[in-house]
Amino acid sequence: MINDAVKVAKINARSMRESKQMDLIKSLATNPVVELLVGIAAITYLNKGSQSWLESISGIDLAAGSEYAGLIAIIGLQQLAPLAPAIAQGSGGLAKMLPAVLAL
Numbered sequence: 616m617i618n619d620a621v622k623v624a625k626i627n628a629r630s631m632r633e634s635k636q637m638d639l640i641k642s643l644a645t646n647p648v649v650e651l652l653v654g655i656a657a658i659t660y661l662n663k664g665s666q667s668w669l670e671s672i673s674g675i676d677l678a679a680g681s682e683y684a685g686l687i688a689i690i691g692l693q694q695l696a697p698l699a700p701a702i703a704q705g706s707g708g709l710a711k712m713l714p715a716v717l718a719l
Contacts, residue, residue, distance in 0.1 A: 647690045654686040 643649050 647694055650690050651687065654690075655683065658682045658686065
């Protein structure tokens with residue numbers, strides 16, 4: 616017969632292990648590199664088999680390239696969003712300095 620303390624210890628250990636696994640999954644899901652790779656894989660999968668006339672002539676797929684650029688821009692802006700107040704303060708200081716620079 617298993618002691619109640621042992622049962623509680625097993626439950627706590629399993630809970631801690633599951634919590635650590637969820638933290639790992641959350642950190643991977645919010646990692647910009649992982650987001651970028653998943654997005655590229657999705658775009659590649661969705662574009663598979665579709666070939667435009669421009670791509671067949673030039674070999675350059677502008678649609679996929681623009682989708683990749685958009686995806687990179689979205690992830691980049693997502694990473695810059697927490698810095699928005701500091702960026703706004705810096706640009707405000709530059710705006711105040713601009714008339715003095717133009718006067719030179």
